[in-house]
Amino acid sequence: MLVLRCTILLICVLHGLGCFAFAQQNVPIVSLSVPDAGQPNGPRNGAVKIGTNGLLLEELPVTITPRGTALQAGSIRISRSAIGNLGRLVIGYTLQYSSATNANLTTNTGFVRFNQAGLSALPNLGTMVRQLPNTPPTNIITTPPLPGPIPVAINGFQGDLSPVFSNRAFNVSSEAQPGTISLDSGVTSAFINFTARHSDQSYCCNPGLQGPRLAILRIFPLPNENPPSFQVQSSADSAFVVLNDPPNVPPVIMNRIPDIYVTRPTSLNPLSGAIDLESPRWRNDNRPGPIFYDDNYDPLTYTIQSSDVTVVNALVSTNNPAVEGRTALLYSVLPGAPAGRAIAISVRADDRRTERLPVSSFTNFTITPLASIPTTVALSNDIQSVIISPNPVSTSIQIHGKAELTGVVTVRLINAAGVEVLAERLTVSEGAAYSRIVDIRHLSAGMYIVEVEEGSHKTARKLLKQ
Numbered sequence: 001m002l003v004l005r006c007t008i009l010l011i012c013v014l015h016g017l018g019c020f021a022f023a024q025q026n027v028p029i030v031s032l033s034v035p036d037a038g039q040p041n042g043p044r045n046g047a048v049k050i051g052t053n054g055l056l057l058e059e060l061p062v063t064i065t066p067r068g069t070a071l072q073a074g075s076i077r078i079s080r081s082a083i084g085n086l087g088r089l090v091i092g093y094t095l096q097y098s099s100a101t102n103a104n105l106t107t108n109t110g111f112v113r114f115n116q117a118g119l120s121a122l123p124n125l126g127t128m129v130r131q132l133p134n135t136p137p138t139n140i141i142t143t144p145p146l147p148g149p150i151p152v153a154i155n156g157f158q159g160d161l162s163p164v165f166s167n168r169a170f171n172v173s174s175e176a177q178p179g180t181i182s183l184d185s186g187v188t189s190a191f192i193n194f195t196a197r198h199s200d201q202s203y204c205c206n207p208g209l210q211g212p213r214l215a216i217l218r219i220f221p222l223p224n225e226n227p228p229s230f231q232v233q234s235s236a237d238s239a240f241v242v243l244n245d246p247p248n249v250p251p252v253i254m255n256r257i258p259d260i261y262v263t264r265p266t267s268l269n270p271l272s273g274a275i276d277l278e279s280p281r282w283r284n285d286n287r288p289g290p291i292f293y294d295d296n297y298d299p300l301t302y303t304i305q306s307s308d309v310t311v312v313n314a315l316v317s318t319n320n321p322a323v324e325g326r327t328a329l330l331y332s333v334l335p336g337a338p339a340g341r342a343i344a345i346s347v348r349a350d351d352r353r354t355e356r357l358p359v360s361s362f363t364n365f366t367i368t369p370l371a372s373i374p375t376t377v378a379l380s381n382d383i384q385s386v387i388i389s390p391n392p393v394s395t396s397i398q399i400h401g402k403a404e405l406t407g408v409v410t411v412r413l414i415n416a417a418g419v420e421v422l423a424e425r426l427t428v429s430e431g432a433a434y435s436r437i438v439d440i441r442h443l444s445a446g447m448y449i450v451e452v453e454e455g456s457h458k459t460a461r462k463l464l465k466q
Contacts, residue, residue: 032219040191062201089230112214252293265337275330278290281421398438448462
C-alpha cells in the first residue's frame with residue numbers, strides 16, 4: 001500500500017511539473033538589448049553600442065573648435081516575444097547609477113567589464129546646479145554656435161543622462177524599492193532613451209571631469225505574481241549605459257610667440273621681460289588669447305628651454321604679478337650678450353592627463369640682443385610718413401603721420417605673444433596731418449609692435465617698453 005501511494009504521489013508531482021512547464025511555454029520572454037546603429041532609437045551622434053546590451057556615451061565638450069553640437073544619444077530596448085497573452089505587461093526593475101572611477105571599467109572588449117566593489121553610488125539628482133554649457137563671453141562667436149546655458153543638477157542620473165521612458169523621467173530604483181516598466185497591450189517593444197549632456201567644463205582651466213559613470217538596469221517578474229506573467233531571457237536580464245568625459249585632446253598652438261629683439265644690457269644688470277602664456281583676453285577674430293589652447297580646458301604645465309643660457313635665460317613663473325597673477329614666461333638677457341646673436345627659446349605645453357601618456361605641443365621663437373633697436377619693419381606697402389617716438393619708451397608714445405586718403409587710420413599695439421593689447425581709430429582727411437598720444441604705462445616691459453593701418457597700406461614699428 002505504501003508503494004502504491006508513493007507511485008500515485010510521484011505521478012501527481014510529474015503531472016504538476018508538466019503543467020507548469022506547459023504554462024511557462026505560453027508566457028512571453030522579456031529581454032533587454034541595445035539597438036544597432038541605423039535602427040530606430042539606435043546609437044547616434046557618436047554613441048557606440050557595446051556587445052548586445054551595452055551603450056557608450058560621451059559628454060560633449062564646450063569648445064570654440066568647429067564641430068557639431070548634437071549630444072550623443074541612444075536607447076535600451078525592452079522586448080517581449082509574441083507568444084501567449086499580449087495584454088498589458090508590468091515588469092519590475094532596479095537601476096543603479098554609480099561612479100566607476102575605481103571600478104577598472106573597460107569597454108573595448110565587446111563587453112562592459114567592471115569591478116562591482118569599486119562602484120560608488122550616485123544619486124538620481126545631483127546636489128550642485130551649474131549652467132551647461134558654460135559658454136564663452138557673449139561677444140565670442142563659435143562655429144557652429146553653442147546653445148544657451150541650461151541649468152543642470154550635475155553628478156546625478158537625471159542631469160547626466162536624462163533618461164526618458166514613455167515620455168516620463170526614468171529614475172534610479174533600488175532593490176529595497178524597485179520600480180516598474182509597463183508594456184501596453186499589443187506592444188512588443190519599447191525604449192528607454194538616454195542623452196549625454198554637455199561637459200561642465202569652463203574656460204579656461206576647469207576641465208569639469210567626473211570620470212566614467214555606469215548605469216546598470218536589471219529586470220525581473222514582480223514577486224507577488226504567481227505564476228509569473230513572463231520569463232526573463234537568460235543573459236539578457238541586464239543592460240549597461242556608460243557615460244565618459246569628453247575625449248581628451250592635446251593642447252594646440254593658438255598664438256605663436258613672435259621673435260623678440262631687445263637692446264643688449266650695457267650695465268651689470270640683466271634686461272628682463274615677461275610673456276603672458278595664459279591671457280584671458282580674446283583676439284579680434286574671436287579666438288582665445290593664450291599661447292596654447294586646450295579643447296578640454298585642462299590646466300597646462302610648461303617647460304621652457306633656452307639654446308644658450310649664458311646669453312638668454314628663460315623660465316616659467318606662476319602667479320606672476322607682471323601678467324595679473326597668471327603664468328608667464330620670464331626671460332633675462334644677461335650682461336655681455338653678443339649683439340646680433342639669435343637665441344632659440346622652446347616652449348612646451350602639457351595637459352598632464354593621468355589616463356594616458358602626456359601629449360605635448362611645442363612652439364619656438366628667438367630672442368636677439370641688438371646694439372640698438374630698429375624702429376621700422378620693412379613692408380611692401382609701408383606708410384613712410386608715420387613717425388613713432390620715443391623708442392625705447394616708459395610712459396607714452398606719440399604717433400605722427402600724414403593721411404594719404406580720407407577715412408580711418410587704425411593704430412594697434414601687439415605684444416610679444418602676438419596678442420593685440422590696444423587699438424585706437426582716428427578719422428582723417430586726405431593730406432591732413434594727424435597726431436595721437438598713447439598712454440602705455442599699464443603695459444608690462446618688453447617688445448611690442450605698433451601697427452598703423454590706412455586703407456590697404458600698413459606700417460609696423462618695433463617698440464621697446466622699459
